[in-house]
Amino acid sequence: MTITAEQQELASTVRAVLAKHGDSAAMRRGLEGERGYDEQLWTLLCEQVGVAALAIPEEFGGVGVGLVESLLVVEELGRTLASPPMLGSAVLGVQAVLLAGNAEASARLLPEVAEGARTLAVCWAGASGWDSFGVRADGGKLSGTAHYVLDGTYADTLLVVTADGLFEVDGNAEGVTRTAVPPMDPTRRLTTIDFASVEARALGPVDIARLREIAWAAVAAEQLGAAERCLDMTVEYSKSRVQFGRPIGSFQALKHRMADMYVLVESARSLVYLAVSGLADGSAEAVDIAAARLHAIATLNSVVSETVQMHGGIAITWEHDAHLFFKRAHGDAQLFGTPAHPLARPA
Incomplete structure (x- = not known):
């Protein structure tokens, strides 16, 4: 793109x-x-x-x-x-x-x-993840539990994805119980939402495969931004941290590691942009989305690990942001699930 x-x-x-x-x-x-x-x-x-x-x-x-x-x-x-x-x-x-x-x-x-006056929250995943629906529809009423809901604690409108299509529920409807879940990543809050025979408005069928692909592409874009920021932080720190009378960024071994980080970030950018543009114009293949998702996960995990190592002890202090990027990397790796099949284009 x-x-x-x-x-x-x-x-x-x-x-x-x-x-x-x-x-x-x-x-x-x-x-x-x-x-x-x-x-x-x-x-x-x-x-x-x-x-x-x-x-x-x-x-x-x-x-x-x-x-x-x-x-x-x-x-x-x-x-x-x-x-x-x-x-x-x-x-x-x-x-x-x-x-x-x-x-x-x-x-x-x-x-x-x-x-910006209304917030929507998509209620989708079951206890085992996004390959199952946490909520079922029965005669216009919803029952069950949606897990890992983004913005779920305060959303004005709940959009519930079920095997029977998409349903709309007012966030304050009777029978809705929201529970904030302590996440590993403190920068992103997740919510569990219980539905006890809740009246809902049916909105229509939803292409679940496309919704999942959009979610994967969006998280991959976020991971790309986070990885680039980690690279920038590491390069900047390597210019100011002095060891043996020299900035550590002048050591060849660290130059090589930062070069590898750069290659990972730019290759992830190519795949993510390909997936995003393909989704937008309808030309994306499932393998392109899956590849972008998997490579973005690997890139951010690798880059943020190098960031923590090259910053040394300061990276694991609360005052520095490196540990927060590390937690975001591991949280994003699980968000919306991952492709279940090996990457291969049909012959």
Whole structure:
């Protein structure tokens, strides 16, 4: 995928806003907040940049530029570890509604999502993961438990994926119980949501395979941003940390390791951008999405491990962000599951 000038300008604008208002200190303040992210930053991104409206068609109050632009924003957020409701609501939630093809629901829900005034949460996984549905539909009522829900603790609208299609539930509906789950990654909160014979509105059938591919591509974009930031942190530190009277970045062995990190990041970028552009224009093959997903996992795990090692003891202190990237890498590796089959194109 070739990034257009307009897309590059969007990414640069988001990066500038995050550099000024969403640095490490802001991210850590958000961790202590009620929602786990900096709410002022999210408002700023929605009102001044319009990030939540990017993939929403104009007829439903959005900008209508598409999925590529939304995932470029997810990539930039990955660099900061900020977890506003972009991935869970403005990407996955919006795409679930659009895939259901319900114009009435889109017109009712999406304009407020575009403004940042409504948050969607996709309730999907069973206890064993995203290969099973945690909730079942029976006569217009939902029962069961959805696990690992992004933005689930405070979402205004719950979008429940079942074997019978997509259902809409008000976040405050009777019979809905939300339980925050202590995650390994403190920068991303997850929720378990129980449904006890809850009245629901059917929105229509959903292409689960495509929804999963969108989720994988989005997480891969986030992992790419995180890996690039880890590389930048490591290179910067290697120039300032002095050992034996020289910056450690001047040692050949470390140069080689950082060069390997760079190759991993750039190869991941190629695969992720291929997957994202293919999803946007309908040309993506399942193997391309799977390859991007698996390579992004391997890249971030490898790069962040090198980051921790080359920073030394400081990397495992609470004050440094390296350990948070390490935890995000392991959390993202499990989020939305992974391809179950070996990568091979049909003959």
